[in-house]
Amino acid sequence: MSDEKKLAIIATKGSLDWAYPPLILASTASALGYETEIFFTFYGLAMLKKKLNLQVSPLGNPAMPMPMPVPVIMQAMPGMQSMMSSMMKKTMKKKGVASVEELRDLCVEAEVRMVACQMTVDLFEFDTKDFIDEVEYGGAATFFEFAGKSDICLYI
């Protein structure tokens, strides 16, 4: 067991697009035999809710491929964010890409350790009853226990 590779991830974003990288990397690493831990902090805590409602926004991200050209100001109009999020989910499904929920389930099944940052939970007044049951709680010091002996450590 001590020869097992280790992957530590800090997941700080909670949008629909940026929820994917930590979950894809964690589930892939687990499948490759890595011991994996994700530390969820700041906006990344939104990924731990039982009922996910992640959204995506093109604002401030000129590199986001759009199905058609939309002026920036229009991207800020009411309803645009929900529409974009709904479209992204449909495209993902059509292309056979797993949903965030499915990837998270994969991680749980693969025994990826999931730690929520207690400080941010308190700061943003998240209700931990809304989080999935597999979550543990800790702080930055908890994170370093595992990260300090990891082979790969990513801040996402």
Add this chain to the structure above:
Amino acid sequence: MSDEKKLAIIATKGSLDWAYPPLILASTASALGYETEIFFTFYGLAMLKKKLNLQVSPLGNPAMPMPMPVPVIMQAMPGMQSMMSSMMKKTMKKKGVASVEELRDLCVEAEVRMVACQMTVDLFEFDTKDFIDEVEYGGAATFFEFAGKSDICLYI
């Protein structure tokens, strides 16, 4: 000393929210006995100013918890960014979270090495007289000297 763990951080963001992760991680690591260095580049240089005026914006970040629902277009209105920044600072204080200044002081006291990217200083025409005295200057090659032997290296 050669057995000391090493943490290298590249701090590239300069908003009020994203100023926290590098400083929290660096000060925690130092307290745990890590030798720590932060390389400040791009927008991260704003964190080095003696007089900090960091702001936060919900634009493009649908995962930011809002005290009340605010339409995206309203978030772009004059005064909103200052109001949000002021509210975040008050919430932090009320919850007993240290300010960016306090965390930076902690890092300085813990002898976290702080290196500013000379190329970005020149590019953005920062006046280095505005920076705190503890800053050293260097380039990407300087960064790799330390990062290459680090145990954890994070791009934030």
Add this chain to the structure above:
Amino acid sequence: MSDEKKLAIIATKGSLDWAYPPLILASTASALGYETEIFFTFYGLAMLKKKLNLQVSPLGNPAMPMPMPVPVIMQAMPGMQSMMSSMMKKTMKKKGVASVEELRDLCVEAEVRMVACQMTVDLFEFDTKDFIDEVEYGGAATFFEFAGKSDICLYI
């Protein structure tokens, strides 16, 4: 060769500003003798196009230095993004900073391995004929082959 240091980068952003860090770090590391690989995924794929048209946006990034104060709502107006991108390119050139194309050429010449994420290529329906010839294709598992033995691994 086995003593060579290794740098693995995941490049996920495709804006004009965030295209710089992976290319600067990869080309510098190569010059220092590192074996280097960049895995391009999500919006980072835009950096692989033969004809680059990267844009920068101040929206959601209050730390971006502006040549003059511009209200947030004005930053969303038609033409602002193109103007900002054009100004940034001019400033870079005036300051003697290499363009994204030049840095990418440097990386190619230095034999930085460039891998495009096949899943995101399919998802965003990128046409691989638009990409530079040096690109290889793979998935997260391909990435871990190199990352697992890297000395520095960065998610950008």
